[in-house]
Amino acid sequence: MTATKMGETPLQSTPIAISAFTAEELETRGMGDVTALVDYVPGLQISDVNGYAQLYLRGVGSNNVFIGSDPSTTVHVDGVYLARPIAYFVDFLDVERVEVLRGPQGTLYGRNSVGGTVNIISRRPTREPTGQIQLTGGTYDELGFKGYVSGPIGSTGLLGSLSVSRARRHGFFDNISEGGDLVDQDAFGARGQIYAPLGDRADVTVRADFHHSDEATAGASKLLEPIGVPLDDSILGDYRKVSVNAPNSLEIRTYGVSADINFDISDRATIRSLTAYRSLKSDNVTDADASSLDTTRSLFDLRQDQFSEEITLNARFDRLSFVAGVYYFRETDREPANVILPLFGLTHFQRPHLTAESHAVFAQAEYRFNDVLSGIVGLRYTDEDKHYRLTDFWTFSGSLDPEEGILAPKLVGVPGFSDPFEVDSTKSNSAVTPKFGLNYQPSEDLLLYVSATRGFKSGGFDFGATSQEQQTRGYGPEYLWSYEIGMKSDWLDNRLRANFSAFFYDYKDLQVTVYTPPASGFTQNAATAEVKGVEAEIIGAPAESIRLFASIAYLDARYKDYPEAQVKAFGPFDASGKRLNDAPRWTFTAGGAWTRRLTGGSALTMGVDFHYRTTQYFSPANDGVNGATGYPAQQGPVGLLNARLGWSSADGVWDAILIGRNLLDREYITMAADYGGPALTTVIGRPGAPRTVSLQVTRRF
Helix, strand or coil: CEEECCEEECHHHCCCEEEEEEHHHHHHCCCCCHHHHHHCCCCEEEEEECCEEEEEECCECCCCCCCCCCCCEEEEECCEECCCHHHCCCCCCCEEEEEEEECCCCCCCCCCCCCEEEEEEECCCCCCCEEEEEEEEECCCEEEEEEEEEEECCCCCCEEEEEEEEEEECCCEEECCCCCCECCEEEEEEEEEEEEEECCCEEEEEEEEEEEEEECCCCCCEECCCCCCHHHHCCCCCCCEECCCCCCEEEEEEEEEEEEEEEECCCCEEEEEEEEEEEEEEEEEECCCCCCCCCCEEEEEEEEEEEEEEEEEEEECCCEEEEEEEEEEEEEEECCEEEEEHHHCEEEEEEEEEEEEEEEEEEEEEEECCCCEEEEEEEEEEEEEEEEEEEEEEEECCCCCCCCCCCCCEEECCCCCCCCEEEEEEEEEEEEEEEEEEEEEEECCEEEEEEEEEEEECCECCCCCCCHHHHHHCECCEEEEEEEEEEEEEECCCCEEEEEEEEEEEEECCEEEEEECCCEEEEEECCEEEEEEEEEEEEEEEECCEEEEEEEEEEEEEEEECCCEEECCCEEECCCCCECCCCCCEEEEEEEEEEEECCCCCEEEEEEEEEEECCEECCCCCCCCCCCCCCCCEECCEEEEEEEEEEECCCCCEEEEEEEECCCCCCCEEEEECCCCCCCCCCEEEECCCCEEEEEEEEEC
């Protein structure tokens, strides 16, 4: 089953391209957070920029992840939208399933889900007492614990669940300078739920969660080209080693509470209210030059609060089913940043504050013309308002240590940068995003569908820009029309599942962040683009003990008209015809699992999968223009091999799984950018995770 806002429907009867993963699949494949979805979801790419997530789905995403901006591919937890991408990398905890909806969700998940959305759905409290304990140990001194209990709370009639997790691991990347190893793990999380019936026709589920982590993040810490420093240049090409002279750290505290109320008006109609509040704090310290030279350090402190309310009415009749609702969202966000230039005795202070509100009304209906043919019509009106304030100034300082503070600050105008300035600006955007669809389902085993959907992402402000004019103006909204045709099918008595989709995107005013000397990054609406693609997902069970799966995606995502692109390497150029960021032409995954019953009824399971993707670019320049060659802001073809060996007891009480990821120990990067570096023009990147092996032991009760 899949939980669309039209109500729970079988996955194969839902006319959307969806990749879904059960709790068992997440566990046995070692998929601990959203980054692991990349290996198994066609067209999905995820980058980590100092703990901020960049999600691209079918080539649609954003490399602006800071205050004033919004993600293009969104994440929802139990229906609650997460506004800040720095909260996306929290470990999966108490999860029933994860769904990735590909393509714009302009009607039902309207707030900026122009690329698609990731739905994380929690396990519901159970009526029978149950629970489990899981211990994990692995390479890089990994140690982890997860515990879960669920069941009735005494004789109150209430049901509850509580889960906790604790994880520690040493750093993945060896730092040959003084800043310590990077990408360690030190995290704690908890989630609780209480379900209460409210009479015969209503119920409420209250959820609360908390997460705290304090880790040495990698960010864009790997130099990708020589800078003339022997120590740093000596490890070029070795993605297991970095050279940064100052500590990189990221501390996150986030918590949230929600109330999910359902009231059955009748046997055919239900009203749902979902009220949620979330709070997020993060402290981020980065050696921004990615080198052993002490030229640039950055400190980001984020404080964000959000409130949302959604009320929906679901109704089902003989031929008509529909959902209608209203949505309200409010966010307050402040993200003070200090960029310190120790060699010059300068610090750049930015003090941005954002208040954002979103209002929406939406409806979507499906009408069955007969037993096999139905049509879908949906419409959403969204109104977005953002109020942005900023103080921007430079200081000469008597102290260069951010831990000691800045002594005797003096406002200065720095040649080539900017004079002190303030911004107080408001931006309002609105859009109508319709959806039209036609579905043909002659049997439970076959669904053919065609759809046209409009996506919308609101405009924003340029936290990274250094001019008052750019900060005040910001950038406008982007729009996307998606045309898709698909098939979902089951064959051979459900031993073979084959799902296909083909799509065309007409992309207008897409938002692209570019970097210009000496240290300015600003977002512009980069004219138009076209995205064409084909995807296939196949699951087969040729025998009771064998399960095979494969997915393949072809993507042709290009700027159609982008004459004013810029990169620091060679300045302005025409990017028309260039490929979009994080949009490899081909991605492919194939794998399977084999289970053998042992004497006494226990079982041994062996599984393996291989993920391959072709070259992906991280800049509109692709591999160079205007005579420049070898531009390194890209990742060539890479293949990743994962495998697992598991044992389960005959009574299902004990499980043990040995999981290996990236077993070939491939070296690659997940993002790159042409900002930072000693000369502020160096290309730097984020290495992907190395080979890891872990053992999970689970006891259920």
